[in-house]
Amino acid sequence: MKQFRAATTHSARPGDGAPAAALANRLLTWYDRHRRDLPWRAQPGESADPYRVWLSEIMLQQTTVATVEPYFRAFIARWPTVGDLARADLQSVLHAWQGLGYYARARNLHKCAGVIADSLGERFPDSEAGLLALPGIGAYTAAAIAAIAFGRPAAPVDGNVERVLARLFALTAERAAVKREVGVLAGRLTPSGRPGDFWQAVMDLGATVCRPRGPACLMCPWAGNCLALQRGLTEELPRRARRKAKPVRHGVAFWAVDATGAVLLRRRPEKGLLGGMTEVPGTEWREWPWTEEEALPLAPVPGQWLSLAGGVRHVFTHFELELTVLAATDLVPGLAEGMWCRPEDFDAHALPTVMRKVADHALRALAQPSAPPEAAIGPIRRRTSGPRPARRASSGR
Ligand code: SF4
Numbered sequence: 001m002k003q004f005r006a007a008t009t010h011s012a013r014p015g016d017g018a019p020a021a022a023l024a025n026r027l028l029t030w031y032d033r034h035r036r037d038l039p040w041r042a043q044p045g046e047s048a049d050p051y052r053v054w055l056s057e058i059m060l061q062q063t064t065v066a067t068v069e070p071y072f073r074a075f076i077a078r079w080p081t082v083g084d085l086a087r088a089d090l091q092s093v094l095h096a097w098q099g100l101g102y103y104a105r106a107r108n109l110h111k112c113a114g115v116i117a118d119s120l121g122e123r124f125p126d127s128e129a130g131l132l133a134l135p136g137i138g139a140y141t142a143a144a145i146a147a148i149a150f151g152r153p154a155a156p157v158d159g160n161v162e163r164v165l166a167r168l169f170a171l172t173a174e175r176a177a178v179k180r181e182v183g184v185l186a187g188r189l190t191p192s193g194r195p196g197d198f199w200q201a202v203m204d205l206g207a208t209v210c211r212p213r214g215p216a217c218l219m220c221p222w223a224g225n226c227l228a229l230q231r232g233l234t235e236e237l238p239r240r241a242r243r244k245a246k247p248v249r250h251g252v253a254f255w256a257v258d259a260t261g262a263v264l265l266r267r268r269p270e271k272g273l274l275g276g277m278t279e280v281p282g283t284e285w286r287e288w289p290w291t292e293e294e295a296l297p298l299a300p301v302p303g304q305w306l307s308l309a310g311g312v313r314h315v316f317t318h319f320e321l322e323l324t325v326l327a328a329t330d331l332v333p334g335l336a337e338g339m340w341c342r343p344e345d346f347d348a349h350a351l352p353t354v355m356r357k358v359a360d361h362a363l364r365a366l367a368q369p370s371a372p373p374e375a376a377i378g379p380i381r382r383r384t385s386g387p388r389p390a391r392r393a394s395s396g397r
Contacts, residue, residue, distance in 0.1 A: 001313055003301065003324050004210065009043040013203050014176060015280070018244075019189055020165045020189050020191070020371060021191070022066065023168075023189060023222065023225060024141070024189065024191040024198055025219045025221065026192075026222065027198065027201045027205065027221055028194060028197060028201060029199070029221070030197060030201065030205075031197060031198075031201035031204065031223035031381060032044070032268050033185050034204065034208070035201070035204060036065075036204050036208070038056070038065065038069070038156055038205070039052075039056075039069060039073055039180070040052040040053060040055065040056035040072055041200070047149075048148050048149045048196065049149070050124035050126075050145060050149035050150070050235065050377065051082045051124070052072075052076065053144070053148045053149040053337075054082075054112075054124065054137075054141070054145050054149075054259060055073055055075060055076070055109070056068065056134065057140075057141045057145060058105055058108075058109050058141065059072055059075075059100060059105075060300045061102065061105060061141075062102055062317075063101070063167060063245065067100070068100070069101075071096070071097070071100055071289075073098060075096060075207070078096065079366075081122065082113050082116050082117060082124070083113075083117045083122045084121055085109070085110065085113040086113040086114045086117035086118070086122075087117070088110070088231055090107065090110050090276060091176060091276070091350060093106055093109065093110045094106050095108075095348075095349070095350040096293070097251050097350070098350050098351065098352070099353065101352070102352060103274050103275065104275065105136060105276055106134075106274075107133045107141065107241075107270075107275060108136025108278060111135040111136065111137060112134045112135045112136050113139065115134055115135060116240070117136070124145065124149065126146070126149075126150040126152070126153050127146060127150075128142045128143055128146045128150065128240075129142075129337070131145050131146060134292040139159050140156050140157065141156075142154070143156035143157075144156035147190075147195045147198075147199050148196035148199065148200060149196070150266070151193045151194075151195060151196055152195065153191070153192050153299075154190070154195065155186035155187050155189070155190045155199070156199055156204075156224065157179075157182055157183055157186050159204050160203055160206030160207065161186060161199070161203070161206065162178065162179060162182050162208065162238060163206055163212065163237075163238050164205055164206045164262050165182045165185055165186060165189075165230075166178050166182060166201055166237050166238035167215070167228035167233070167237045167238070168222055168225065168226050168227065168228070169181075169227055169389075170227035170230075170231055170233055170237065171229045171237065171238065172177075172233070172237065174237075174239060174241070175238070175239060175240070175241040177319060178238055178239070185202055186324055190341060205220070205221075205222075213235070214235075215234050215235075215306065217229050217234060217315060217358070217375060230325055236261040246315070246318065246319050246320050247287065247318075247319045247320070247384060248287075248319065248320045248321075248322060249285040249286060249320070250285065250288060250290060250320050250321075250323075250324075251266070251282050251283050251284065251285040251286070251290070251291050251321050251322075251323050251324075252282055252283045252295040252298075252323065252324045252325075252326055253282040253312070253323050253324070253325045253326070253355075253358045254280065254281045254282060254298075254299050254300055254301075254305070254326050254327075255279070255280060255282045255308075255325055255326065255327040255328070255358070256281070256299075256301050256303065256327075256328055256331050256336065257299055257327070257328065257329040257330070257331060257366075258330070258331050258332070258333050258340055259330050259331075259332075260340075260342070260344075261342055262340035262341055262360075263280070263282060263340065263341060263343060263384075264280075264281060264301065264331075264333075264336055264339075264340055265278050265279065265281075265338055265339055265340075265341050265346075265349060265351075266279060266281050266337060266338030266339070267279075268379070273316070273362070274299055274354075275352070276351050277350050277351070277352045277355075278349040278350050278351050278352075278355065279351070279352070279355050279357050280355055280358045280359065280362075281300040281338060283295055284321070285321055285350045289322075289324075290324065292307075295324075295326065295328075297326070299326065300336045300337065300338065301328070301331050301333070301334060301336045302334075303328035303329075303330075303331045304328065305326045305327070305328045306327055307325070307326050308324075308325045308326070308327055308361065308362060308365040308366075309365060310361065310365070311323055311324050311325065312325060312354070312357045312361050313363070314354040316358060321354065325357060325358055325361055325362050325365075327362055327365070327366060329366070334338075337382065343359060343363060346359060376389070
């Protein structure tokens with residue numbers, strides 16, 4: 001096995017007495033025995049495939065390994081190279097991404113594959129700077145690909161890494177200061193030999209040993225150096241920033257059903273939230289609830305619209321959405337814009353999770369055996385009595 005060399009001879013942190021090289025060697029020895037076997041990882045002794053590393057890193061943003069694994073396998077089976085992905089049409093990529101959320105990532109994935117195929121001869125840049133210039137690749141992802149796929153001494157710092165290092169060095173400051181300090185320490189810790197394995201080892205340690213709650217310190221290769229363990233701070237660190245309540249937006253979704261049971265769907269604009277995905281037609285999403293008088297003129301087809309009891313709630317990164325669902329059945333398709341699709345065929349469309357929730361809600365409410373649709377409906381939410389915001393919220397699209 002290649003001998004590990006430390007990039008620096010600094011102590012990992014003044015006062016802890018553990019040279020960076022010793023910490024890295026200890027962790028790499030642990031990694032060689034306990035590494036997770038993940039479908040995007042190279043086997044020991046093999047070189048990592050930049051395409052697999054990039055694809056997995058994009059998929060893993062905001063998502064767990066367990067969720068990503070089947071998506072990753074499906075993408076690789078369907079598009080084995082970055083060129084294959086570049087030649088796929090965007091709709092099929094969005095469809096395959098369905099359920100992973102944060103759909104802008106899928107659009108950027110496709111765009112990035114296009115740039116690599118068209119301008120770079122299907123080869124990924126091998127430096128952080130070159131990677132950063134590509135669509136959808138930020139500082140973390142560029143560092144991860146540079147280290148894992150190209151052996152560059154780059155330091156990808158995400159929440160997991162932040163947690164592990166905040167504990168190892170007992171960083172007790174507030175979140176922003178800890179983030180800065182972790183960035184510096186991560187750079188010092190990065191070995192020049194096996195930097196990719198080193199950071200994958202930190203990721204594995206964070207996922208399996210130095211877990212957010214209940215870290216398994218007895219199993220930890222860094223237990224002898226861990227300042228949080230020595231000081232009884234493992235459960236307290238890292239300090240968490242107090243979460244701000246997310247703003248709430250409101251919208252109305254129109255569940256339009258024709259005489260054959262087909263439902264009206266449409267494509268969202270390419271740009272913006274859920275861009276290019278399929279949706280149940282609806283109003284814009286704004287900061288205050290809709291009234292019946294406001295919403296009904298925006299229905300996509302004339303009909304007897306009824307408000308379904310309850311509603312749909314969905315949490316996006318920056319806001320929570322509350323949707324009222326209006327349903328109308330036996331409609332004459334007429335000139336409605338969009339496509340009519342039976343619910344059993346929805347899988348053929350790139351429906352994001354929030355629209356799946358709308359479909360489930362509508363189907364459940366309309367199928368109530370004990371009550372005809374009219375009995376299952378309630379009045380559309382009236383505008384609340386508080387003052388109305390002076391300015392309309394952006395549509396979020
Ligand atoms: S000793 Fe415990 S708290 Fe410290 S790094 Fe290891 S698992 Fe995390």
